Amino acid sequence: MKRKICTLAVLAALPLMSGTAAANTPTAAELQDRVFGSIFAEYYMPDRKKTRSVDWDYLTRGEGIGFDVGYRIDENWAIRAEFARQRLKNKLEGDRITGNRFGIDALYHLDNSGVYVLAGLKHHDMNHTNSVNVGIGYRAFINESVSFFAEANRYQGLNKDTSWADAGIKVGLSYYFGAASAAAPAPAPAPAPAATPAPAVTDSDGDGVPDSRDKCPNTPRGHRVDADGCTIYSETEQRVGSAEIRVLFGFDSAEVSREQRADVARLADYLKRYPSARVEIEGHASRIGAADYNMGLSERRAKAVADLLINTHGIESSRITTKGYGFNNPRMEGTSREAHRANQRIEALVTATIKEPVMR
Structure with missing residues (x-):
């Protein structure tokens, strides 16, 4: 295109x-x-x-x-x-x-x-x-x-x-630079006297609002503007990212070890960079043990990551939600070692308000 x-x-x-x-x-x-x-x-x-x-x-x-x-x-x-x-x-x-x-x-x-x-x-x-x-x-x-x-x-x-x-x-x-030929150009005829133009209303950026009351000069072509000549924006809630956080836990543990905090720190840096973004921390488990127990364990692990974002990295709690899925949303079906490894995970789903200009 x-x-x-x-x-x-x-x-x-x-x-x-x-x-x-x-x-x-x-x-x-x-x-x-x-x-x-x-x-x-x-x-x-x-x-x-x-x-x-x-x-x-x-x-x-x-x-x-x-x-x-x-x-x-x-x-x-x-x-x-x-x-x-x-x-x-x-x-x-x-x-x-x-x-x-x-x-x-x-x-x-x-x-x-x-x-x-x-x-x-x-x-x-x-x-x-x-x-x-x-x-x-x-x-x-x-x-x-x-x-x-x-x-x-x-x-x-x-x-x-x-x-x-x-x-x-x-x-x-x-x-x-340089001359194409040595010939001198012919003298230009004297211009005829120009008539005095009538006063005209100017609109330099072509947005339909005269310069005399345009509070936003140089508005991009094609943008819809308000009475002051400023771009009108629409805001929509969109999901802008989904990322797996490689946090591994010990057996029957919801404590994030020092060695497993790098991805959490990177997620915190991203949230600081885009203050309008919010994140949902999802905890997932494999098909080992009882369903109720795994549901509670996945919730505790998701909350542990959220607490690390809040208490260590200073992310506002209002921007974070947590949810445990147990083994209801597996990434890989089956009970093999590979399936257990793939399904025991934490995921972060990031959403934000997207601001876009309204076009004419």
Whole structure:
């Protein structure tokens, strides 16, 4: 889906930009051996799995700005180095997460057109990952040195779970250093006197609320807003995680030993990181002994983990519930040693209030 969005965005920009590409467009030979620099804005779309995973900080779409410096090697090939500053969002809390992306690209320009394709290597310091990217773009010249461009890229992960694939759309302005020819440009005719425009109501962010009473300028396009021009959010209760806590107990014991507290500490760190999250501690047992006894033992063990979160790690008791299941919800059927090991477990089910903007 993101690949289609990126492609359609570039194709939609072509007719808008092609109107500037006329007699002012330099030939490929005139661009050869010239250094260029660009500034751009972008809209970045992380892979859906990042939006749903705590390992990726629940990253969701956002914007960025950046610049690049490049060199036109010959009539078709060019190289460039790129830097981008990104401001993405945490879907769970709605907070902005900033980070940098930098890397290099090789560009191949198709003959007798403004279209080019590219491939490159990038580093994303937001999650300390690397990726390869491929893309397509279109460039239209205003004059022999200045051009507009639109570009779409697909980023494929190389480490930290290589199955992710992000996408991004860029628009920008480039300047080619050096002169294409020694001819002086013809003097421009003097502009005709402009008529004094009538006062107009301005709405810079296009949200339907005039700037004069817009308390939230630069509202993202497509967000529904209130009378003050601020985004309206909806809140829904969702389950955002389920994890087994590897806590082993001694025979007929509900005491958590020092050696078994690492997973409990990690769960506490997660709850501190997301204050709106709540957790249910579930105790499970294997089919050894009487059902009533195992039910009580699983409840005591779940409560022992909850007490450790409250008394040792300072998690509010109002955010924690416990429940014992005995052997009513086995992970593995049977009475083998493997089944007993798999079923004697503690699980933590995490829920949170997800805050999302209401779209128009």
